Structure formats: C-alpha cells, structure tokens
Amino acid sequence: MKVKIATDWLAGCAGCHMSLLDIDERIVKLAEAVEFTSSPLTDLKHPPEDGVTVGILEGAISNTHNIKVAKQMRERCQILVAIGDCATFGGIVAMRNMVGTDSALKRAYLETETTVDGIIPTSDELGKPLDVVTGVDKVVKVDLFVPGCPPSADTLWYAISELLAGRIPVILPPEYFKYD
Ligand code: SF4
Numbered sequence: 001m002k003v004k005i006a007t008d009w010l011a012g013c014a015g016c017h018m019s020l021l022d023i024d025e026r027i028v029k030l031a032e033a034v035e036f037t038s039s040p041l042t043d044l045k046h047p048p049e050d051g052v053t054v055g056i057l058e059g060a061i062s063n064t065h066n067i068k069v070a071k072q073m074r075e076r077c078q079i080l081v082a083i084g085d086c087a088t089f090g091g092i093v094a095m096r097n098m099v100g101t102d103s104a105l106k107r108a109y110l111e112t113e114t115t116v117d118g119i120i121p122t123s124d125e126l127g128k129p130l131d132v133v134t135g136v137d138k139v140v141k142v143d144l145f146v147p148g149c150p151p152s153a154d155t156l157w158y159a160i161s162e163l164l165a166g167r168i169p170v171i172l173p174p175e176y177f178k179y180d
Contacts, residue, residue, distance in 0.1 A: 004051075011059045015084070060135060073140075
C-alpha cells in the first residue's frame with residue numbers, strides 16, 4: 001500500500017514546493033511509493049479526514065488562516081515535516097517583524113511609489129495578519145525540520161526517502177547531499 005502524503009504552503013513563496021519538483025526523474029520512484037493527497041501539486045485543499053502518514057508544510061505562520069491550515073495538517077498527519085527556512089523559523093517572511101505588521105502592510109499596499117488609491121486587502125480566506133511572524137512549531141508540534149531557502153532537491157529527497165524507509169533523517173549541510 002502506498003504511503004499517503006499531504007503538503008501545503010503557508011506564508012511562503014512556493015519555492016520549497018518547486019525544489020521538491022526538482023528531484024526530477026526521482027519523482028517517478030516517489031510516485032511508486034507514495035500517494036499525494038491534498039497538495040498544491042494536486043490542488044486538493046484539505047488532508048483526508050482519515051489522515052496521512054506524512055504532512056509537509058512550507059511557509060511561515062503569518063496570519064490566522066496559516067494557523068488553521070497548520071493545525072488541521074497536524075491533526076491529520078502522523079509525522080509533520082516543516083520544509084524551508086520560513087516554516088522552520090519564519091525565514092524571509094519574518095523580516096516583517098523588524099518593522100511591524102501595520103507598517104509593512106501600509107508600505108506594501110498604500111505607500112509604494114507606483115501605488116494609486118491602494119487598499120489593504122482583507123477577506124476571511126486571507127485571515128487576519130498576526131503581529132509577529134513565526135515558524136510552524138510556535139503553533140503546532142513539528143517532528144522534523146528541513147531548513148534551507150529552499151532546501152535543495154537532494155536534501156528533500158533524502159528526507160523523504162529516509163522517512164519512507166522508517167528512519168528519522170539526520171539533516172546535514174548541503175555539501176553532504178550529492179546524488180548522481
Ligand atoms: Fe520560499 Fe525560501 Fe520560504 Fe521556501 S524557505 S517558502 S523558498 S522564501
């Protein structure tokens with residue numbers, strides 16, 4: 001039986017998911033071993049209610065919607081993996097903390113030199129911006145961190161391969177991950 005995996009992105013740039021796709025032809029091997037359920041790759045939005053073995057999250061916790069997504073993933077997966085610097089400690093998104101959320105939103109949506117009649121977008125789907133951007137582990141328990149911006153395809157391949165083999169990956173600096 002295939003191992004079920006769900007992935008999602010929070011406040012991130014999608015680069016970590018792109019890096020996952022960069023495993024190139026190894027994706028065929030991966031597809032033989034796993035079933036991708038909900039994921040930006042499949043466009044299914046919620047992990048199945050009966051759960052998955054591995055949940056993978058990219059991106060920081062930046063708004064209330066991110067918290068909901070992270071909590072649902074945590075509830076529905078056995079092993080939660082945070083991939084990328086944003087998910088690990090806030091990464092580039094946490095630069096917002098240096099100026100504050102209100103100031104960052106004003107600058108981005110109202111005050112740029114090319115903005116005319118700008119508005120700060122709001123919607124239930126976007127969620128409410130948080131005062132402080134954090135990594136995923138500030139709202140749910142994370143079992144494995146795979147840092148990097150993004151983590152290389154080889155690093156992600158190693159991490160997933162080890163999990164599929166029933167081992168906890170030991171994440172080392174990038175020069176250790178040289179695959180042919
Ligand atoms: Fe993008 Fe880097 Fe954040 Fe991944 S860690 S979501 S590549 S900014």
